[in-house]
Structure formats: structure tokens, C-alpha cells
Amino acid sequence: MDMEKWLSALLVLLVLLPSGASCYYVMKNQMKYTLRKTAALFMAVLLPYAFLCSALSVLLRIDVNIILLPSLILFFFPYRCTVTASLPKCLAVYVGVCAVHTFPAQFAYAFDAFLHPASGAADFSVEAAFFRLVLSCLVAAAFAQPACGLFFRIIDCLDTPKIWYSTVILSSVFLFFNIAAVPQSYSTLHTGRMFSLFLLLEGCLFAILTAIYVLLYLGTSVILEHAELKEHTQLLEMQARQYRTLQEHMRQTARLRHDFRHSVRLLSSLAEKGDIGSIQTHLATYEVSLAENAPSNYCASAALNALFSHYHEIAVSAGIDTDWHIELPELTPANELDIVSLFGNLIENAIDGCLTVPEGRRYFCLTTEIRHKSSLYIVSTNNFDGRVRKGKDGYRSTKHGGNGIGLAAIAAAAEKYGGSAQASNSGTEFYVDVVLKI
Known part of the structure; x- marks a missing residue:
């Protein structure tokens, strides 16, 4: 040889x-x-x-x-x-x-x-x-x-x-x-001059290819920044909506306080007459007025509170029976946006799944719990029509041909904080279990 x-x-x-x-x-x-x-x-x-x-x-x-x-x-x-x-x-x-x-x-x-x-x-x-x-x-x-x-x-x-x-x-x-x-x-x-031209041509082509990759990076960076900006804008809109709800609740509370004296006089008059039925009716009406437009307070984070309120409103309007139990630790500005993104993807995926089921049978359960003082456990369960697409890398989107973007984002956020995310399904129920360190 x-x-x-x-x-x-x-x-x-x-x-x-x-x-x-x-x-x-x-x-x-x-x-x-x-x-x-x-x-x-x-x-x-x-x-x-x-x-x-x-x-x-x-x-x-x-x-x-x-x-x-x-x-x-x-x-x-x-x-x-x-x-x-x-x-x-x-x-x-x-x-x-x-x-x-x-x-x-x-x-x-x-x-x-x-x-x-x-x-x-x-x-x-x-x-x-x-x-x-x-x-x-x-x-x-x-x-x-x-x-x-x-x-x-x-x-x-x-x-x-x-x-x-x-x-x-x-x-x-x-x-x-x-x-x-x-x-x-x-x-x-x-x-002739072929040797020099060959080197010049290859050098120029290499420079052009490198420039194309740089432009690809710059272009896609703009796309990603635009997506992040859109997400932040959406979050600000949620917070603004939550703020308006709080203002409306404060106005309602002020009006009820103003009318409270009249209610006391009315109740006193009805009591003197012995009209117990009218008293009960008035108290029931007053209780409904107190609860009307009362904003839900899920956690201490204003951003997450706005997110939960926004998606809860969407779920209720879509006829989804929700059972949420939220327990979250104090978040720093550094990790708040990551957790907001995680819950946003999680809840949006669950609501999308519920919408594939006829109205009246939709449900979505979400539980978060703090364990060992530093670990956050999240369990999400929702029903769907039972149709799934799986690849060797996990669940694939039923909306397009690629991997499930929401699930991938949830897994990435969990891994960033030393945790993991596991998605599974059984029949017409879809489960997502997330654990991460906060």
C-alpha cells in the first residue's frame, strides 16, 4: 500500500x-x-x-x-x-x-x-x-x-x-x-491569470457567504426582539386592564360606602316592621354589589396577577370550567419575566386544547405549590379532543408541522432554573408537570 x-x-x-x-x-x-x-x-x-x-x-x-x-x-x-x-x-x-x-x-x-x-x-x-x-x-x-x-x-x-x-x-x-x-x-x-482569479473568486465567495450568515443573524435577531417586544407589550396591556379593573372596583366600593348609611336606615325601618324577607333580599342584593367587579388577586407579582386575570377572563368567556390554586414566592425582576413567559405558554396551550372540546365539557385545572422553600411545582391538567402528534423529540404542534413551540419554551424556562418539564396525555386529558428552583 x-x-x-x-x-x-x-x-x-x-x-x-x-x-x-x-x-x-x-x-x-x-x-x-x-x-x-x-x-x-x-x-x-x-x-x-x-x-x-x-x-x-x-x-x-x-x-x-x-x-x-x-x-x-x-x-x-x-x-x-x-x-x-x-x-x-x-x-x-x-x-x-x-x-x-x-x-x-x-x-x-x-x-x-x-x-x-x-x-x-x-x-x-x-x-x-x-x-x-x-x-x-x-x-x-x-x-x-x-x-x-x-x-x-x-x-x-x-x-x-x-x-x-x-x-x-x-x-x-x-x-x-x-x-x-x-x-x-x-x-x-x-x-494566464487563472491562478490569481481562482484565489480571488474563492476569497470573495467566502466573504459573501460569511456576510450572508451575519445578515441572517442580524435579521433573525430583529425578529426575535420584535417577538419579545410584542410579548412585553401584551403583558403591559394585561397590567393596564388589571389597573382599570382595580380603579372600577375602587369606584364601586366608594359608591357602596356612600350608600351604606341609606342601607342601614332601610334595614332599621324593615326591622321595626318585622319584614325579615325584605331584609334578607336587601342583604343578598348588597352582597352581590360588593362582589361585582371585584378583581382577583392571585399572587404578589403585578405582572403575573395581570397575566392570570387576563387568561382567566378568556377561559371564562370560552365556557371553560377553571379550578386554579396559585401559590407563588416573591419574584425578582430578573426571573419575573421568565416565569411570566412560562405561565403564558402553559395557560395558552391549555386553553387552546380546551377549545377543541364542545362547550359545556371544557375544564382546566392549574395548581402551583412551593416545596422545600425554594422549589416551585406546577401541575396543569386540561381536556382536549384526544388528537396528538408525536415525534421522537416529543409532542409536535397540531397547528403547524414543527415541534410544539409552547412546550419547548416551557421546557427551556424550567431548565434555565435547574428544573424540568414533562408533558403527557391520557385519552382526552393533557398534563404538564413543571418543577424549577426559584
């Missing part, structure tokens, strides 16, 4: 190492296993595969690139199994990383053409293969900080399949262009 060709083929296949690492950068919050376990699994599969395929490439006299391309397709499936992100996100990240790492390959071909002008891509030298591996590692390192610090937020929060599939198509254009542009004979690069 030609050891030089084997080493060259091995170095080419080892490019899968920095490429694989790049795929996991942005998935740091979407990994099924720990980083150490994922790295061990990745190395245990990739290294024997690289040694075996490089040997087969030399023994069967097959161009290693013919093995590399199917290998990229093959390795997508174990990658998909080690992350919890949806298929569109996985494809977008994987194809994007493959597109980026075709550029070190192109520059390595140019380097090989400079060293061996009479050779070609099929006779890729060891020096060029090593240059490609080093360049791929440098590219992976350069993209590591932006990916870990910025892009992971988009993966966690943006659940719009159309955007991710558009990214797949865009990255595929660059990927297949670079595959087609591989110089099979280096003599073509030494014709």
Missing part, C-alpha cells in the same frame, strides 16, 4: 473533525448528551471510519473525495440523533458548516497546484492535505466564538421552518459550486 497516498487520504477525511466540532458549536443547548459523551461518541465513530476509508481509497484506487461526499451525507444521521433541534435547524447548520469548510479545500487545491503544477486533484499531496486540515481547524476556531456566543440563541428561539429551509438552499448553492469548481488538472490554474 502506498503510504503517502494513504496519509493524504487520511488527512482529507480527518477534516470531518473540525467540521463536526463546528456543527455542535451552535447546538450547545440542544445536545441530548453531555459534551464529553458526545465528543467520545463522535471520535469513536469517526477515527476508525477515517482509517478504514483511507485504506480502502488506496487499495481500490478510488479518489478520496468520492468517499468524502457520501460520508458527509452518512454522518448527518448520527448528528441528527445526538441533538434535540428540529430537522430544519439540523439541516441548516449541517449544510452551512459543509459549505464553509469547502473553502479551505479550494485554497488547499490552489496550494497543491502551486507546489505541483503538473499534478491534479486526484493526486492530492500530503502537504496540501495537511494544509487543508490546518486551515479547516483555523476556520472552525474562527467561527467558534460567534457561534457559541451569538448564533446559538437563534437556534434556541427561532422556530420558523421556512427560514431554516431557505438557509439550507442558500448554503447548498455555495457547497455544490465549490464541488464543481475543484480543479481536476492544475495546469488549468496556470493558464
Whole structure:
């Protein structure tokens, strides 16, 4: 066996190492296993595969690139199994990383053409293969900080399949262009100014692809900020509605206090006449007046109180029988918005489920309880029509083709505070159990 060709083929296949690492950068919050376990699994599969395929490439006299391309397709499936992100996100990240790492390959071909002008891509030298591996590692390192610090937020929060599939198509254009542009004979690069033009073209394309990813990040960041602003605006509207309810209740109370003297005189007059029935009727009417428009006070948090009142009003107007028992600790401004988002998604999902059941049979039970002074337990039960869609990553939305966004947001909020969220169903009942540390 030609050891030089084997080493060259091995170095080419080892490019899968920095490429694989790049795929996991942005998935740091979407990994099924720990980083150490994922790295061990990745190395245990990739290294024997690289040694075996490089040997087969030399023994069967097959161009290693013919093995590399199917290998990229093959390795997508174990990658998909080690992350919890949806298929569109996985494809977008994987194809994007493959597109980026075709550029070190192109520059390595140019380097090989400079060293061996009479050779070609099929006779890729060891020096060029090593240059490609080093360049791929440098590219992976350069993209590591932006990916870990910025892009992971988009993966966690943006659940719009159309955007991710558009990214797949865009990255595929660059990927297949670079595959087609591989110089099979280096003599073509030494014709006129082709060598300089080739380097300039690849450099410009790499800059354009990087700029596209930056613009994608900026654009999706605006979308996410708009969604957060909309959520905050909705919360402020709920609080304003709650404030107006309180004002109305205060006016009603002031009026009742003003009328109280007249009521006492009336009751005294009726008592003198011995008209017990009229006294009872008047007291019942007065009691109803006291309760009318009385705002519900669920907890000490104004934001959560407004949220509960808002959704309780929606539930009652939809004919949903509600049984809520709310016990919440004092919240800090830092965690209040996260808890508001968690309850907002939880209650909205439950109400949506109830609306699939005929009116008169709808019910929604919600209980929150503080245990061990620092743990908040939330149990939600609602009925629905019994139709569910499940994937290997859990429940999927019945409104669109993706994962259930509300449930994913609930789980993310619970994990942020060292807890967990579990969704399940039995017949026509849907359960969500959440525990988190406050």
C-alpha cells in the first residue's frame, strides 16, 4: 500500500473533525448528551471510519473525495440523533458548516497546484492535505466564538421552518459550486491569470457567504426582539386592564360606602316592621354589589396577577370550567419575566386544547405549590379532543408541522432554573408537570 497516498487520504477525511466540532458549536443547548459523551461518541465513530476509508481509497484506487461526499451525507444521521433541534435547524447548520469548510479545500487545491503544477486533484499531496486540515481547524476556531456566543440563541428561539429551509438552499448553492469548481488538472490554474482569479473568486465567495450568515443573524435577531417586544407589550396591556379593573372596583366600593348609611336606615325601618324577607333580599342584593367587579388577586407579582386575570377572563368567556390554586414566592425582576413567559405558554396551550372540546365539557385545572422553600411545582391538567402528534423529540404542534413551540419554551424556562418539564396525555386529558428552583 502506498503510504503517502494513504496519509493524504487520511488527512482529507480527518477534516470531518473540525467540521463536526463546528456543527455542535451552535447546538450547545440542544445536545441530548453531555459534551464529553458526545465528543467520545463522535471520535469513536469517526477515527476508525477515517482509517478504514483511507485504506480502502488506496487499495481500490478510488479518489478520496468520492468517499468524502457520501460520508458527509452518512454522518448527518448520527448528528441528527445526538441533538434535540428540529430537522430544519439540523439541516441548516449541517449544510452551512459543509459549505464553509469547502473553502479551505479550494485554497488547499490552489496550494497543491502551486507546489505541483503538473499534478491534479486526484493526486492530492500530503502537504496540501495537511494544509487543508490546518486551515479547516483555523476556520472552525474562527467561527467558534460567534457561534457559541451569538448564533446559538437563534437556534434556541427561532422556530420558523421556512427560514431554516431557505438557509439550507442558500448554503447548498455555495457547497455544490465549490464541488464543481475543484480543479481536476492544475495546469488549468496556470493558464494566464487563472491562478490569481481562482484565489480571488474563492476569497470573495467566502466573504459573501460569511456576510450572508451575519445578515441572517442580524435579521433573525430583529425578529426575535420584535417577538419579545410584542410579548412585553401584551403583558403591559394585561397590567393596564388589571389597573382599570382595580380603579372600577375602587369606584364601586366608594359608591357602596356612600350608600351604606341609606342601607342601614332601610334595614332599621324593615326591622321595626318585622319584614325579615325584605331584609334578607336587601342583604343578598348588597352582597352581590360588593362582589361585582371585584378583581382577583392571585399572587404578589403585578405582572403575573395581570397575566392570570387576563387568561382567566378568556377561559371564562370560552365556557371553560377553571379550578386554579396559585401559590407563588416573591419574584425578582430578573426571573419575573421568565416565569411570566412560562405561565403564558402553559395557560395558552391549555386553553387552546380546551377549545377543541364542545362547550359545556371544557375544564382546566392549574395548581402551583412551593416545596422545600425554594422549589416551585406546577401541575396543569386540561381536556382536549384526544388528537396528538408525536415525534421522537416529543409532542409536535397540531397547528403547524414543527415541534410544539409552547412546550419547548416551557421546557427551556424550567431548565434555565435547574428544573424540568414533562408533558403527557391520557385519552382526552393533557398534563404538564413543571418543577424549577426559584
